[in-house]
Amino acid sequence: MMKKLLMLGGAPSQIPAIQTAKRLGYYVITCDYLESNPGHQFSDEYHNVSTVDKEAVLELARSLQINGIVCYAADSGAPTVAYVAEKLGLPSFPYSSVELLSNKDQFRAFLEENHFDVPKAKGYSTFDEAVIDFDTFIMPVMVKPVDSSGSRGVTKIFSINELQDAVTEALSFSRTKRFVIEEFIEKTGYQIGLDCFSVNGQLTFCGFGNNHFGSAVNPFLPIVDSCPTYFSTHIQNKVRNEIQRFIDLFNLRTGPTNFEIQIDRNERVFILDMGVRNCGDFTKLLKYATGVDLIEYTIKAAMGEDCKTLRDIEPKGFWAIYSIFNEENGILQNIQIDSIFKKENVFEYVESVSKFGLPIKANENLGNMVLTFSSMKEMLEKINNIKNLVKVVIKETSYFD
Structure with missing residues (x-):
């Protein structure tokens, strides 16, 4: 059977x-x-x-x-x-661990109690609660729902005058109607995205990526993930050590995890967010770059099968995945791709063809591109110029008025 x-x-x-x-x-x-x-x-x-x-x-x-x-x-x-x-x-993974990890305020408190580098943070249910503590935070701060993903409901603010709107936005994306305020971290280099897998409590695979931002609609949502990592082996080892310590504390035996991490100028490792799941698009990219099928291992882990064949493999070549978002309401006319870029760098392109000629809202995902490059220099330069190489053409309409 x-x-x-x-x-x-x-x-x-x-x-x-x-x-x-x-x-x-x-x-x-x-x-x-x-x-x-x-x-x-x-x-x-x-x-x-x-x-x-x-x-x-x-x-x-x-x-x-x-x-x-x-x-x-x-x-x-x-x-x-x-x-x-x-x-x-x-x-x-243990239900108690997953439940704690699913709430950003509890998650931050746990990290602080266990001596991880963390920004000052505290959770609240109402604007009035937050106002009482607001002067104890160093500006700017991030206001986030405690239980949302995809950077939804996140706002960066610089004064108490912006707090009410930020709280309203955060609560609109929170199922439990709670939000967290945390001090902003000045990172050095790119934000690190990681797709990891542990086997019997040991960090066995650690896929490093660079998060690239640039959405006018949601500036805190990465629109491009690239690999290999921009960071040195020294920094990578520091990150691995912190993730292993994390896995030990939460008793995460066999299965996938993903992390968003920032490094500050003092080389401190800040775990901004994590999930007990694969990264989706980045998981797909890592398969092209390393040959490792993390989806297969995730399924096997869920079915209790042996995952001991998994090995940490360095990426070969230079790869990126670009999530194409439109940035305004209107009628989607077409997506224009630079001809040289398409020939030299677009490895795979999946688009939402059904949307052409139809009304769409800002921040809708129109598809994604797997990209390949000849060097780190070419990769970073073209990613920084991605919106000129791939243009979303929108016709204005009063449809949403």
């Missing part, structure tokens, strides 16, 4: 994991509250159950007698995965 894998979600970004699980020979069941999600057409069975409803997913998992559960490339379902797995005795 085929083993059953319950996968939370069927969004476009989760299709690669569904297809990988099928290729590995599992009976794949998907669930979420959007029957129209395209991933469900690739699974063997679909159930309309919200991925954040832990008890409903547990009831579904029991009735289906599943052998494993996973939520690929999405933070929202991570607590559900850990909760259900713990109740049914299936492989996963």
